[in-house]
Amino acid sequence: METRLVPYETLSLVQKQQLDTLQVHPEQLPYSGDIYCALNSLLVNPNPAGIKGFALLADDLPVAFLLLKRPPCLPHWADEHSATLHALQVDRHQQGRGFGKACLQALPAAALQAWPQIKALELSVDADNVAAMRLYLGAGWVDSGEAYRGRVGYERRLRWTFTSEA
Template identity: 60%
Template structure:
């Protein structure tokens, strides 16, 4: 199996149609939204400061995430950083370590797209232990700061590039 992280912009029409069918588990939707919401944000706000990335497994889209920078940074993010949003792995491919593969490809994707960005930040629900453990296991650092989010308390994590 060949995995690669690519820009949404590089997908073929067929791959974009496949990505539209990406499904996550219902209990994950409050944390990351669904693919419709993620793609709607990406396509409605067409700007150089929001970028979508897709995880391909043998050229088939199996995951998605979005990065934001500049004026689109959330209030909790440090200026000059990029933030990770809407990380989703298709439910039919979960449990295969693809979240790790996706996160391992993230630094190179950011460096290629935005070489001036020194760090990536994300916000994760403090009760979302699978996600929290995934990020920490891939080298993200908990900043020790929490704030009240939409669902509950959120932890801020940081990855230095």
């Protein structure tokens, strides 16, 4: 099965309709939100240059979605030279098949194509979200060691720094 991470705006109308049906498990909603909220953030943002959506296609079928943000949409905790990852969602019927990992593997190249000037990627993850922590750390993200009070509980900041090979 071929996977590729593509910008939301390049999806066909049929793929956008398929993406609208993406659902995460109910226990994941506090962490990632749902596809409606993610797409709403993307499509109604007054600063479209500061937010981009990406879909992971598996044989041309959308199976996952994520958002990247840059100034002026960066959260307060992020470095201005970074892009931040938000709302990573893998369809509940597709989970456990490596699609979250595929998103993270393809993300550095996609982020640099969108914003060649960025120096790193950052994210904030609930410290109790064990599956997400395992996914990010396993993909090479580095925990900053800092925790802060977030929406759900304590959150950890993780970072992916670009090297010359990225």
